[in-house]
Amino acid sequence: MEALQTNPIYRESRQNLVALIHQIHAKGWSPATSTNYSFRNPEPYQHTYTISSSGVDKSAFTDNHLMVVDSTGSPIPEYEYLRPSAETLLHTQLYAQFPEVGAVLHTHSLAGTVLSQHYRFDRGFWLEDWEVLKGLRGIETHQTKVWLPVFQNSQDILQLSHKIAQYQPQTKPFWGYLLAGHGLYAWGKNLAEAKRHLETFEFLMACKLALMQIEK
Numbered sequence: 001m002e003a004l005q006t007n008p009i010y011r012e013s014r015q016n017l018v019a020l021i022h023q024i025h026a027k028g029w030s031p032a033t034s035t036n037y038s039f040r041n042p043e044p045y046q047h048t049y050t051i052s053s054s055g056v057d058k059s060a061f062t063d064n065h066l067m068v069v070d071s072t073g074s075p076i077p078e079y080e081y082l083r084p085s086a087e088t089l090l091h092t093q094l095y096a097q098f099p100e101v102g103a104v105l106h107t108h109s110l111a112g113t114v115l116s117q118h119y120r121f122d123r124g125f126w127l128e129d130w131e132v133l134k135g136l137r138g139i140e141t142h143q144t145k146v147w148l149p150v151f152q153n154s155q156d157i158l159q160l161s162h163k164i165a166q167y168q169p170q171t172k173p174f175w176g177y178l179l180a181g182h183g184l185y186a187w188g189k190n191l192a193e194a195k196r197h198l199e200t201f202e203f204l205m206a207c208k209l210a211l212m213q214i215e216k
């Protein structure tokens with residue numbers, strides 16, 4: 001893996017991810033050391049992933065808190081001194097299922113936490129007629145609706161990852177899901193696209209929550 005560590009594109013991706021984690025923290029989407037973030041490593045290491053280690057205050061996150069895990073979510077030998085996030089398998093599941101996925105971002109925002117709890121028995125909710133839906137690749141008009149699925153939260157991450165792997169999306173493209181009372185997973189072909197998809201869902205969830213408050 002030494003060739004990976006000295007690869008300038010790889011070094012830049014790590015810097016970009018650290019900067020992105022700080023931006024996400026500044027928005028209030030990563031309270032109390034929570035949340036996790038990853039990207040797929042460049043070829044020939046595409047079945048390994050660079051991911052945030054567990055338990056770090058995201059405002060103080062640095063390159064030293066990034067680690068590399070294999071397709072089973074275990075740290076590669078160079079990183080065995082760090083602890084991967086408990087939710088690492090939710091990242092590896094998306095990379096295994098969708099070969100085009102290059103980055104996965106997971107937030108705990110107020111809107112995502114509240115809406116996922118509110119709609120947990122409906123197993124999801126619609127995002128409909130919002131201009132910003134066009135932030136999702138494959139959506140060309142606001143005159144559409146996207147189903148954002150909600151899965152029951154669980155501490156059994158392996159079982160949860162199997163459940164998500166079996167999910168048949170109600171609408172496509174499928175760029176994100178919620179865990180009830182917990183938060184959002186969003187992904188894309190690279191960090192920039194995953195960030196855009198994350199911001200699309202977060203912004204629209206904040207809009208939906210605000211609308212529900214003024215309409216009640």
Ligand SMILES: [Zn+2]
Pocket residue numbers: 034035036087106108182183
């Ligand atoms: Zn989480």
